[in-house]
Amino acid sequence: MNRKRKKVWWIIGIVATVLIVLIGAVEAYFFNVAFVPGEKTVLNKYSSKKKKDSLAQNKKWYKNAKKEHWYIKSASSNYRLDANYIPNKHSEKTAVLLHGFGNNKNTMAPYAAMFHQLGYNVLIPDARAHGQSQGKYIGYGWPEKYDVRKWVNKDLSIEGRKQQIVIFGVSMGGATKMMTSGLKMPKQVKAYIEDCGYSDVKAEFMHEAKDLYGMPQAVATSAVTLLSGVSKANLGFYLGDASAVKQLKKNTKPMLFIHGGKDNFVPTKMVYQNYHATNGPKELWIAKSAAHARSFETYPHEYKMRINKFLNKYM
Numbered sequence: 001m002n003r004k005r006k007k008v009w010w011i012i013g014i015v016a017t018v019l020i021v022l023i024g025a026v027e028a029y030f031f032n033v034a035f036v037p038g039e040k041t042v043l044n045k046y047s048s049k050k051k052k053d054s055l056a057q058n059k060k061w062y063k064n065a066k067k068e069h070w071y072i073k074s075a076s077s078n079y080r081l082d083a084n085y086i087p088n089k090h091s092e093k094t095a096v097l098l099h100g101f102g103n104n105k106n107t108m109a110p111y112a113a114m115f116h117q118l119g120y121n122v123l124i125p126d127a128r129a130h131g132q133s134q135g136k137y138i139g140y141g142w143p144e145k146y147d148v149r150k151w152v153n154k155d156l157s158i159e160g161r162k163q164q165i166v167i168f169g170v171s172m173g174g175a176t177k178m179m180t181s182g183l184k185m186p187k188q189v190k191a192y193i194e195d196c197g198y199s200d201v202k203a204e205f206m207h208e209a210k211d212l213y214g215m216p217q218a219v220a221t222s223a224v225t226l227l228s229g230v231s232k233a234n235l236g237f238y239l240g241d242a243s244a245v246k247q248l249k250k251n252t253k254p255m256l257f258i259h260g261g262k263d264n265f266v267p268t269k270m271v272y273q274n275y276h277a278t279n280g281p282k283e284l285w286i287a288k289s290a291a292h293a294r295s296f297e298t299y300p301h302e303y304k305m306r307i308n309k310f311l312n313k314y315m
Contacts, residue, residue: 030223031230034205035137037129039102054300055110062109065116070123072154075146079134083125083151088116093164093315094155095120098148098173100293101138104131110296111168114304118311120166121159125151127176137235140201141176142242148180156188164315168193171266171293175201175244178274181255182247191314192251193307195258196293199270200246202228202239207267248277256283256310260290260298283310 032038053059068085084105095115097108105124112122127144129135148167156163165188169177174197181192198204202224209220228239248255255278259271268286275284285306287295296303 030227031234034227035231035235037135037138054297058110058113061113061116062106065112070154070158072147072150074128074133074135074143075150076143077128077135079128081125081128081134081147081151082132083123084112085124085155086112086116086122088119088121091119091121092160092162093120093166094159095122096148096151096155096165096167097122097124098167098169098176099124099127099130100171100173101140102130106131108170111170114296114307115168118304118308121155121163123151123155127173139235140172140204140242141179141244142201142237143235144176145180145183145247148176149183149185152186152189156186161188163188165189166191166193166311166315168195169197170195171197173197178244178251179242179247181253181278182250185253189253191311192253192255193258193310194255194274195295196260196263196266196271197244197274198266199273200240200243202242203270204266205239208265211264245273245277248274249279251278252280254281254310254314256285256307258285258287258295258303258306260292260295261286261288262290263292265292281314 065086068087070083070085072081073079074081097111097115099105099108105126108124112124115122125147126133128147129138152165155165167177167180167189169175174194177192177194178197205224205227206220209215209223210217215223224239232238257271257275259268261268271284271286275282287299290298
C-alpha cells in the first residue's frame with residue numbers, strides 16, 4: 001500500500017513538474033512577444049497594404065526634411081532616448097508625435113508632414129525600447145508617459161516658454177498620450193489628439209489572446225492574469241494598472257479622439273470608453289472604413305481637415 005502511494009505521489013509530482021515547466025515556457029513566450037523589443041511577426045494578421053499609397057508625398061517630404069537630433073534621459077531607468085525635431089520657421093506651436101507598438105519615429109513621417117504643413121514644429125521621439133532609444137522592455141505607455149512630459153519640458157527649454165503644444169499619438173502612442181493627459185503637465189500643453197489607442201493594457205491583451213491566438217475566455221483570462229504578474233515582477237506594474245481610462249478621468253484639456261470603424265486590433269468599441277472618460281472639451285470621429293491606424297491613409301483630406309479645425313479652437 002505504501003509502495004502504491006509513493007508511486008501515485010511520484011506520478012503526481014512528475015505531472016506537476018511538467019505543468020509548471022509548460023506554464024513557464026508559455027509565459028516566457030508571451031512575455032517575450034509582448035514586452036521584449038524585436039520583430040513581432042505574430043501581428044502580421046493585422047497588416048494591410050494598399051496598391052496606391054495616399055501618403056507617399058508626405059513620406060517623401062519627411063525623408064528630405066532637415067532634422068535636428070534631440071536626446072534626453074528617460075524619467076526612470078536612465079535610458080538614453082532619441083528624437084527627431086523639425087523646426088517650422090519661427091513657429092511658436094509644436095506637435096509632439098508618439099508612434100505605435102514596434103514602430104519608431106520615422107514611421108510617423110506622414111503625420112510629421114501634415115503637422116508641419118499646418119504650421120507646427122514637429123518633435124518625434126522614439127519610445128523607450130524602440131528605434132534608436134534605449135530600453136529593456138516595452139511599457140505600453142505606462143512608464144513612457146513620464147518620458148513624454150520630459151520631452152515637452154525639453155522643447156520648452158530650447159524653444160521658449162511661449163510655445164503652445166499639442167500631443168498626438170497613434171495606437172500605443174495614442175494610449176501613451178491619453179495616459180500622459182492624466183499627469184500634471186506644463187500649461188503650454190493646450191490640446192491632445194489620439195488615434196486608435198486602447199482603453200487599458202489588460203483589456204487589449206485579453207482581446208489579442210482571443211483574436212490572435214483563439215483562446216477561449218477562461219484560458220485567455222488565466223493567461224493574461226499570469227502575464228500580468230510577470231509584468232509586475234519585471235516592469236513594476238500590473239496590466240490593469242496601465243489604464244488610459246483612469247488617466248483620462250484626470251484630464252480637463254481638449255481632446256480629439258479618432259478611431260477606424262473597421263479596427264480589429266484595437267477594437268473600435270474602446271474609443272467610446274476613452275471618449276466618455278475624459279473631462280475636458282472633446283470630439284470624436286469614427287473613420288468608418290478604416291482599419292487599425294489606417295484612418296489617415298484612408299481619409300487623408302478629411303483627417304487633416306478635422307485635426308486643423310479642432311486645433312484652431314485651442315491653439
